[in-house]
Amino acid sequence: MVRHGSRGSRFYHQTDEKPHITKALVFRIVAYFKPYWKIMAVILLLIVLTSAMEIVPPLLTKNIIDIALPQKNIRLLLLYIVLSFALLLLVNLISxxxxxxxxLVSKNIIRNLREDMYQHLLHMSIRFFSNVQAGEISSRINNDIGGIESVFSNTFIQILQGILVFVTTTVILLYINWKLAIISLLTLPLFLLPTRRVGRARWKIAADMQSKLAELTTLITETLNVSGMMLIKLFTKEKEEEKEFQNINDTVTKLGIRETVVGRWFIMTIQTFVAIGPMLIYLFGGLILIQYHDITIGGIVMFVTLVTRLYGPVNTFANIHVDIVRSMALFERIFQYLDLKNEIKEKPDACNIGRADGEIRFKHVFFSYKETNAPTLTDINMEIKSGQMAAFVGPSGAGKTTITYLVPRLYEVQSGAVLLDGIDIREIALHSLRNQIGMVTQDTYLFNTTIRENLLFARPNAKEAELVQACTTANIHDFIKSLPQGYDTVVGDRGIKLSGGEKQRISIARALLKDPRIVIFDEATSALDSNSETLIQQAIDPLLKTRTSLVIAHRLSTVLSADIIFVVENGHIVESGRHLDLIKLNGLYKDLYDKQFHSADESHSMQ
Structure with missing residues (x-):
């Protein structure tokens, strides 16, 4: 399907052929342990304690073989066995x-990472969300961050533990018999030979798998919701969507199998090398015992036990290297998002303003959605006085909505300036600026919760009487009261249980509850019935009254009542003025009026 081809074009593409494990990257990962350094200190102490305690049982085993059994001393035999068991139990309890x-540490680090990611993305501009798929974001927060938990829960602890075990065991081996110790250490390089190749292979598979998981999440996000499901059912695309899901799911499964098989071959190779060490100890230890009598049978058994313990951390290091290299694919994806720069930056000395007068000016504003594209807006200059209603008219795609989005800094101008009451909006704190502005868009968004919660989103501390007043003014209170649960009615995904007119009136009530000084309104009511349109028009009048308003006009009555009209074409303001003045110009506005507004009003009158 052509439509699904876009799911593969992700915001971020993994193109590297091998991971780049840099010192800066390692330090960045280790930095997440910093808030938990006290707990890590306790863990380190426990590791030191258990590493020391684990050396004792092999020594006790040597004494059992060389002393207790030859002397047939049952009391000594029981003592060594009890001590070994007690140490084993204590080590397990400490473990x-x-x-x-x-x-505790790993779960909190993962929580912090998810919070950092969510907080960072919350402050990204609308431009970012316009260019990335929702499923991709969900995949990075859930799949990628979840996939690195083992690095924090096991990897670094295993490294510390492995280093201590390796050092203590090596010292003991060299002390007991340096010849056998050297023989044991000579086999260690065999562990490292397959590690690099396997690590790179698993990293590549992991990168591909996370990309496919992102596609799978996107597919689920797009289809398994009310709007997507209605579209699928209306166009009878169930089989196509099922096939699409199966294809991606099969790819994820095959990648998982490949990664597991690569890991199993690696483990088999390592285990083969592990078996070589004890065999060599028995061989050379036996020769030393037979020819030189420099070691006892208990000493050989103890040596084999300690060598097995020595190979444990080496095996762990090999596996950890593979896991870390694999995890780099996930860390790269996570940090790639965390390193995204937010174009909407608040200055440290940004000012807070009280209730604004509402005067808006654009001075030589240029804007483009992508830096490489031609400007969407070119040299926009306009002034809207306090309390005026400014109507924006023009062909579809001319840039009307983009102009309105620049006022609350949902996008950042590339050059020029937008001023509120003579102050560049980049000098105003975002919270203070956006508190002045209410928006009612054509695509009304409601959360899948109650009507009350959707309204309180504008002002959480609003009283019941204020809710009722706002809804009454917006011509929606009577409808809400007629519902079985009233204001506690759940509206469904994106408000699916409500009609378009009802959703828009709730959106107007929400804006009224916020009581903004500036209102931005896209009055697209052409898809609504005449009764809903009338109710919305009655609801919007109190919202626009006594406030500065920017209205993307679709109705003749709005155009006629506007204090100033801006005609937008191809990102330029080509005409401005009041209705009669623009008619006299006999330009684009006159053409739009004759084709769009005048005919639409006649059609509306005939209904």
Whole structure:
């Protein structure tokens, strides 16, 4: 399907052929442990304690073989066995506590990462969300961040533990018999040979898998909601969507199998090398025992036990290297989002303003949605005085909505300036600026919660009487009261349980509740019935009254009552003035009036 081809064109493309594990990247990852340094210190202490305690049982085993059994000393035999068991039990109990602390740290780090990601994305401009798929964002927050949890829960702890075990065991081996120790250490390089190749292979598979998981999440997000499902059913595309899901899901499954198989081959190779060490110890240890008598049978058994313990951290290091290299694919995706720069930046000394007068000026404003594209808006100059209603008219795609979006800094101008009461809006704190502005858009968005919660989104501390007053003014109170649950009625996904007119009137009530000084309104009512249109017109009048308003006009009555009309074409304001003045110019506005507004009004009158 052509439509689904866009799902593969992600905002971020993984193009590297190998991971780049840099010192800066490692330090950045390790920095997430900083808030939990006290817990990490306790974990380190426990690791040191268990590493030391784990050396004792092999020594006790040597004494059992060399002393207790040859002397047939049952009391000594029981003592060594009890001590070994007690140490084993104590080490396991400490390990449980250590595991709890590991989990505590890792879960909190993952929580912090998700919060950092969510907070960062909340402050991104609308431009970012226009260029990225919702499923891609969800995949990075859930799949990618969830996929690196093992790095924080196990990897760094295993590295610390492995280093201590390796050092203590090596020292003990060299002390007992340096010849056998060197033989044991000579096999260690065999562990490192397959690690680099396997790590790179798993990294590439992991990168591909996360990309496919993002596509899968996008597909689920787009289709398994009310709007998407209605579209699928109306166009009978169930089989096509099912096939699309199966294709992506099959790819994810195959990638998972490939990654697991690569890991299994690696583990098999490592385990083969692990078996070589004890065999060499028995061989050379036996020769030393037979020819030189420099070691006992218990000493050989103890040596094999310690060598097995030595190979443990080496095996862990090999596996950790593979896991870390694999995780770099996820860290790159996560940090790629966290490093995205927000074009809407608030200055440290940005000012807070009280209730604005509402005078708006555009001075030589240029804007483009993408830096490489031709400007969407070119040299926009206009002035809207306090309390005026400014209507914007022009062909579809001319730039009317873009102009209105620049006022609350949903987008940032590329050059020029937008001024509110003579102050460049970039000098005003975002919270203070946007508190002055209410928007009622053509595509009204309601959260899948109650009508009350949707209204309180504008002003959480609003009283019941204020809710009722706003809804009464917006001509929606009587309808809400007629519902079985009234204001506690859940509206469904994007307000699917309500009609277009009802949603827009609730949106108007929400804007009234905010009581903004400036109102931006896209009055697209052509898709509504005449009764809904009348109710909305009655609702919008109190909202626009005594406020500065920017209205994208679709109705003749709005055009006629506007204090000033701006005619927009191809990103330029080509005409401005009042209705009669623009008619006399006999230009684009006159043409639009004759074709659009005048004919639309006649059609409306005939209904």
């Amino acid at each position: 449980v506590g250590q595991s709890y602390l590991n989990t």
